[in-house]
Amino acid sequence: xxxxxxxxxALAASLLLVLMAGSAVAGWSALYGP
Amino acid sequence: MVETITPVVxxxxxxxxxxxxxxxxxxxxxxxxFGAIMGAIGALLEAPWGRAGAGALAAVAGVYALxxxxxxxxxxxxxxxxxxxxxxxxxxxxxxxxxYGAGLxxxxxxxxxxxxxxxxALAALASxxxxxxxxxxxxxxxxxxxxxxxxxxxxxxxxxxxxxxRLAASPExxxxxxxxxxxTFVAVLALALAVRSSGGWASFATAVLALAFGWGxxxxxxxxxxxxRTLAAHGLSRGVETTATFAVPCAEALVPAxxxxxxxxxxxxxxxxLLLAFTVExxxxxxxxxxxxxxxxxxxxxxxxPPALLLRNxxxxxxxxxxxxxxxxxxxxxxxxxxxxxxxxxxxxVIVSLCVAGFTSxxxxxxxxxxxxx
Numbered sequence: 001x002x003x004x005x006x007x008x009x010a011l012a013a014s015l016l017l018v019l020m021a022g023s024a025v026a027g028w029s030a031l032y033g034p
Numbered sequence: 035m036v037e038t039i040t041p042v043v044x045x046x047x048x049x050x051x052x053x054x055x056x057x058x059x060x061x062x063x064x065x066x067x068f069g070a071i072m073g074a075i076g077a078l079l080e081a082p083w084g085r086a087g088a089g090a091l092a093a094v095a096g097v098y099a100l101x102x103x104x105x106x107x108x109x110x111x112x113x114x115x116x117x118x119x120x121x122x123x124x125x126x127x128x129x130x131x132x133x134y135g136a137g138l139x140x141x142x143x144x145x146x147x148x149x150x151x152x153x154x155a156l157a158a159l160a161s162x163x164x165x166x167x168x169x170x171x172x173x174x175x176x177x178x179x180x181x182x183x184x185x186x187x188x189x190x191x192x193x194x195x196x197x198x199x200r201l202a203a204s205p206e207x208x209x210x211x212x213x214x215x216x217x218t219f220v221a222v223l224a225l226a227l228a229v230r231s232s233g234g235w236a237s238f239a240t241a242v243l244a245l246a247f248g249w250g251x252x253x254x255x256x257x258x259x260x261x262x263r264t265l266a267a268h269g270l271s272r273g274v275e276t277t278a279t280f281a282v283p284c285a286e287a288l289v290p291a292x293x294x295x296x297x298x299x300x301x302x303x304x305x306x307x308l309l310l311a312f313t314v315e316x317x318x319x320x321x322x323x324x325x326x327x328x329x330x331x332x333x334x335x336x337x338x339x340p341p342a343l344l345l346r347n348x349x350x351x352x353x354x355x356x357x358x359x360x361x362x363x364x365x366x367x368x369x370x371x372x373x374x375x376x377x378x379x380x381x382x383x384v385i386v387s388l389c390v391a392g393f394t395s396x397x398x399x400x401x402x403x404x405x406x407x408x
Contacts, residue, residue, distance in 0.1 A: 005163075006166070015157075015220070022217065023151075023172070023173035024177045025177075025213055026150035
């Protein structure tokens with residue numbers, strides 16, 4: 001589905017997946033802030 | 035923050051579970067919306083920007099990955115606000131839970147210890163696609179909202195305080211490693227994308243210029259009191275000061291508007307004119323009051339050292355010159371033409387509705403952001 005959204009580009013889809021993972025990591029890290 | 039979504043606050047686990055769902059939904063929606071808006075702004079500014087855009091993403095991700103190393107610091111832009119406590123007393127509990135989530139979804143409004151969200155925002159912008167932007171940023175809100183589930187075992191106010199203390203005391207290292215590894219992966223993949231892509235330099239330069247001036251206009255108009263204080267420090271005459279209060283943000287906002295309309299030559303020349311005027315005024319104020327005079331350029335309160343300000347303005351002027359000399363792109367925003375006689379009434383209704391919606395949203399955001407109930 002991600003590659004379809006990105007015009008069949010596997011590299012761009014991989015980047016988007018890593019960004020989504022990073023997004024989740026950032027959300028988890030924010031729990032420890034004030 | 036986690037102490038606001040606990041069973042003890044919501045009077046039992048059943049209510050707390052519903053509040054948690056609403057909290058997660060609020061955080062996910064606003065985070066996704068923020069990503070979508072960034073993607074839409076990117077689309078207005080000709081994103082994706084080919085090699086230039088992917089290269090910039092790789093560079094920023096690399097800088098923030100290095101910032102996760104011990105004894106290395108990378109500044110993370112953030113407003114350090116906390117969601118107002120009065121929401122819980124003023125609104126019904128389901129609305130308060132959703133609002134608390136919504137307030138956390140746009141992470142820049144709150145506290146941020148890592149630069150990952152900056153990279154995500156840049157990636158959403160560089161994608162030039164609202165759906166991709168939403169997909170990239172929504173997990174931030176989802177996980178940030180879900181993190182409140184940690185408070186599920188809280189039974190008393192003392193438990194709640196102990197949980198807050200435990201979270202605050204937990205070592206930073208694990209989070210630095212997780213953010214650093216993810217950012218390194220982003221940098222590597224973005225670099226591979228940059229190597230494979232080509233061009234995009236002119237449109238990227240236009241976007242940088244439009245964003246810089248757009249940010250200048252927004253930061254001044256969103257905190258007009260601070261902008262007024264900055265102007266007062268310049269010792270201008272009363273008339274000039276009053277005019278500049280509104281004219282400068284409007285003049286700055288014209289740069290992104292011209293760029294989005296495809297009038298890049300006009301945007302570049304206008305930016306150079308503004309930079310010249312700002313530089314002349316800064317030099318005059320330094321000559322009269324010394325280098326401690328704040329420039330107020332991007333909403334900052336601090337004075338910028340004269341060499342740093344001159345260097346920054348020279349760099350922006352070089353970008354503006356490149357934008358003025360590039361071939362004009364196709365306009366993303368175009369004036370649709372004057373309405374015909376039977377289109378005048380619908381056009382007026384749409385414009386009035388947009389103004390009312392904009393004013394209502396602005397008033398609601400200001401009111402919700404207050405520290406005490408109105």
